[in-house]
Amino acid sequence: MPTSTPESVPTVDPRLAAALSRPVHGESAVRRTGRSLRKLASSASQEVFEQTQLARDVQQPVTTGRVIAVxxxxxxxGKTTISALLARTYSRYRHDPVLALEADAALGTLPVRLGAETVRWSCTDLAGILEPSMLLTDVTGYLVPVTGGGWLLPAGQGRIGPPLEVATYLSVSLALRRYFGVTVVDCESLPGEVARTAIGTAHSRVLVVPATAEGVDGTRQVLDWLAHLPAPTLAHTAVALCESSPHIRLDVKAAMGYLRETGVSVVHVPYDRHLGAGGPIVNSMLSQATSQAAVQLAAEALRFAVRTP
Structure with missing residues (x-):
């Protein structure tokens, strides 16, 4: 048992939180109205069928906890944004517990994106607490409940401090995975030690790519490197090609084709005003295209994870 209990710390300074504006919808009212009219004028049966199939993939049962590293x-x-979207998607569709594990101690924003108002226990704190005899109810007492479902374990308390150690990450992630059907790990960026450890020990991985020429080119080099690793890492990797601006200069289809040459699955995540504004992610405020992309990416990542022994 812990010798002392950490104090609860707000994820955003109350003075700044009061200055935040109301969240905006992912797409304008004009575009939402136009899409509704187009739906009325055409058959949506194929779209419904595809979404139903993806939802089933996200809901597929697992025999042991699956870990997905982002x-x-x-x-x-957009790495943390994608991590939060995946965690929210799994929590929405699955009936077993879902954990969002932050493994980036460099002032990570996963708690903010998941709507946590305060954080207390961190990965380092739990490394000396978790015991095999603990029940799920014991473990969740140290976690942050996420509105809409699921649980969160932050890497720290939003302060500049020592980096997360590889041994600590391994200890906590291995101990917690048996309590949760799916664990989404928000890693530090490559080539960080924890990131390399996380992608090497996860059942599947998601590589987040900015929709820029240099971002796509750099990621292609990483994918080519993964292809030469002894373990079949690339076969269990999905790529999220993310637009951070409504004005991109990249041919998205050509970029996706270029990345797919390595054999990975690529999901396009379009620009979304709600995500671009920062702050907590509210599922109902996402554009339809973003929601569909999140479900598709969640389905791909879990499909790969289930295939991994």
Missing amino acids: TSIRGGV
């Missing part, structure tokens, strides 16, 4: 080749490209 990383990128540089920061600021």
Whole structure:
């Protein structure tokens, strides 16, 4: 048992939280109305069928806890946003417990994106607490409940401090995975030690790529490197090609084809005003295209994870 209990720390300074504006919808009212009219004028049966199949893939049962690691080749490209979207998607569709594990101690924002108002226990704290005899109810007492379902374990308390150690990550992630059907790990960027450890020990991985020429080119080099590793890492990797601006200069289809040459699955995550504004992610405020992309990416990542022994 812990010798002392950490104090609860707000994820956003209350003075700043009061200055935040109301969240905006992922797409404008005009575009939402136009899409509704187009639906009325055409058959949506194929779209419904595809979404139903993806939902079934996200809901597929697992015999043991599956770990999905999310990383990128540089920061600021949407890695934490994708991690939060995946965690929310699994929590929405699955009936077993889902954990969002933050493994990036460098002022990570996963708690903010998941709507946590305060954090207390961290990965380092739990490394000396977790015991095999603990029940799920014991473990969740140290975690942050996420609105809409699921649990969160932050890497720290939002302060600059020592980096997360590889041994600590391994200890905590291996101990917790048996309590949760799916664990989504928000890793530091490559080539960080914890990131390399996480992608090497996860059942599947998601590589987040910015929709820029240099981002796609750099990620292709990483994928080519993964292809030469002894373990079949590339076969269990999905790529999220993310737009961070409504004005991109990249041919998305050509970029996706270029990345798919390595054999990976690529999911396009379009620009979304709600995500671009920062702050907590609210599922109902996402554009339809973003919601569909999140379900597709969640289905792909879990499909790969289930195939892994």
